[in-house]
Amino acid sequence: MDYRVNPGGCLRGQISVPGDxxxxxxxxxxxxxxxxxxxxxxxxxxxxxxxxxxxxxxxxxxxxxxxxxxxxxxxxxxxxxxxxxxxxxxxxxxxxxxxxxxxxxxxxxxxxxxxxxxxxxxxxxxxxxxxxxxxxxxxxxxxxxxxxxxxxxxxxxxxxxxxxxxxxxxxxxxxxxxxxxxxxxxxxxxxxxxxxxxxxxxxxxxxxxxxxxxxRSAGHLRxxxxxVPGDISSAAFFLLGASIAPKSDLLLEGVGINPTRTGIVEILTRMGARIDLLRLREVGGEPVADLRVRYAQLRGIDIPTRLVPLAIDEFPAIFIAAAAAEGVTRIRGAEELRVKESDRIAVMAAGLRTLGIAVEELADGAIIHGGVLGGGEVASHGDHRIAMAFAMAGLVARESVRITDCTNVATSFPNFAELARTAGLDLEVQTS
Structure with missing residues (x-):
């Protein structure tokens, strides 16, 4: 299964992402x-x-x-x-x-x-x-x-x-x-x-x-x-899309904001994103909020290494944010990305180059020069998070973006394509 995303559009409205x-x-x-x-x-x-x-x-x-x-x-x-x-x-x-x-x-x-x-x-x-x-x-x-x-x-x-x-x-x-x-x-x-x-x-x-x-084992559990709160790793793609697509204004309901998971929010905010945490509450022992995100011109930054473990699963989205930002973004201390569902540093770098973005690949990260994304065909290598990240990149690409091998999106976000279309992404699901 492949995705084809046509350029233009924005993300608006109110949605709920799947459970964490x-x-x-x-x-x-x-x-x-x-x-x-x-x-x-x-x-x-x-x-x-x-x-x-x-x-x-x-x-x-x-x-x-x-x-x-x-x-x-x-x-x-x-x-x-x-x-x-x-x-x-x-x-x-x-x-x-x-x-x-x-x-x-x-x-x-x-x-x-x-x-x-x-x-x-x-x-x-x-x-x-x-x-x-x-x-x-x-x-x-x-x-x-x-x-x-x-x-x-x-x-x-x-x-x-x-x-x-x-x-x-x-x-x-x-x-x-x-x-x-x-x-x-x-x-x-x-x-x-x-x-x-x-x-x-x-x-x-x-x-x-x-x-x-x-x-020390108590000998039993009760x-x-x-x-289960909404998954911030799934919300990350919509935080990305609404941040980079002009006229976007999106509300994500009931998202978990565990402080060990909110690196994506802090990183995007440091890049200039407009993300507001509303109706803070606790659900099942986990902090939860509604996240409102609106378009903002992002800027490149040096990502603090202390934030890397707090956003390790969200780096495919962060790579796209860096590509759409003004200036240079430097990612270091992220060697863990090499041993995820794919080598996410290598696969993201290759995909961004296909779309015309200059990327210097490092052993533990990358240096990304923000610019204008072109179109083309990007291989996800069966990695669900890479497929969803490049789908959101299609919002600001000059031409359509085709992402191959997207079947594994079902591992974490079974209704991604449907929800993304509801929010405003021009996405087609194609049989390979």
Whole structure:
């Protein structure tokens, strides 16, 4: 499936983006191993989360839904999972694979995790190393999936993350639920804290001591009812589009503004974007707001490295913002982008060059010279966030932009094309 975006247009009106993917994964995982029933509203029904649901269903957890964002989970308790009858397929989801590796390392059975071709290329060594220190037995050729997990007793560790990663941090903490003693993770820079917040909500204390997160397994979790806020990573594309397209004025309702996730808002604001946070409130332990964004002429900046972990999934949108801005934008400290669903530095740089933008690719980022975007055909390499970013670039391109291999947009934003058209993007979905 490809996208074709015709130039012109603007984004106006009022829309709601799908539920947060990171939170949705964690709701399914913790609800499955909790005692009692968990009821979730606003759950993302994208392919990634559906893969996580299927994984736990294969391990004996009964779930009803998801149906229009509602999911009912009948938790089996920390020790209630059963060995799956087949290999667990995580699809395209790195979050599912890395977090499941931690959660399953301490079970009393063996299993295998695999995924699609893209996921099998992604490195898993950074999560396997600390789990091995805890006593986990996980086999992986060249540190990549498939992961053959042989469940065994675990021991808590104190671990300093070499690179800021919420997925690795979360995998260690989930393994800590099955470990003896304290499990502590220290991160070099703040990363999203959904796991810590949700563990607390399910009744598992997590001690926050500066840059360190510690837990000692309470032996059980409690099912709960909660609502998943809108995903700021999905909202990012509409924040981008409305910022760069003249006459845009768009309201995004009920978006999660967890302070470990709002790097995209701060970066765009530093570039001159007009983003207002309205009706601030709390939903399910997470801060939420309505975001109003209006067109503004953006300017290039040097992005502070401290903001990189707080916007790591939103950098495809930031690359496009930099391309449409006046002046030069410098991105450093973002080497994590090399090991996402694609090498996002290389793929974004190549796509921008196709559209006539000068880009100097760096090992840990890029230098982007803002200018006028032309048209052409851009390869997304099956990366959902790159496909959506270049779709928004079509708003200000001189000619139409065709983005190839967009099927994986369904992993995080199943109704992206429909919602974007509703807001004013001239987007056609084409069968390859």
């Amino acid at each position: 993917k990171s939170i949705s994964h964690r709701v399914v995982m913790l609800g499955a191993i909790a005692d009692g029933v968990t009821e979730a509203e606003g759950l993302l029904e994208g392919a990634d989360v559906l893969a996580t649901i299927a994984a736990f269903q294969s391990m004996g957890v009964h779930m009803e839904g998801p149906d229009r964002g509602h999911l009912r989970i009948e938790g089996v308790g920390l020790r209630g999972l059963r060995a799956p009858s087949d290999i667990i397929d995580c699809g395209n989801s790195g979050t599912a694979m890395r977090l499941l590796a931690g959660l399953l390392a301490g079970q009393e059975f063996s299993c295998t995790l695999t995924g699609d071709a893209s996921l099998r290329r992604r490195p898993m060594g950074r999560v396997l190393a600390p789990l091995a220190q805890m006593g986990a037995a996980i086999e992986a050729e060249d540190g990549r999936a498939p992961l053959h997990i042989h469940g065994r007793p675990l021991q808590g560790i104190h671990y300093d993350l070499p690179v800021a990663s919420a997925q690795v941090k979360s995998a260690i903490l989930l393994a800590g639920l099955y470990a003896t003693g304290d499990t502590c993770v220290r991160e070099p820079a703040p990363t999203r804290d959904h796991s810590e917040r949700m563990l607390q909500g399910f009744g598992q204390p997590v001690r926050v001591e500066g840059a360190q997160r510690c837990l 099912g709960q009812s909660l609502r």
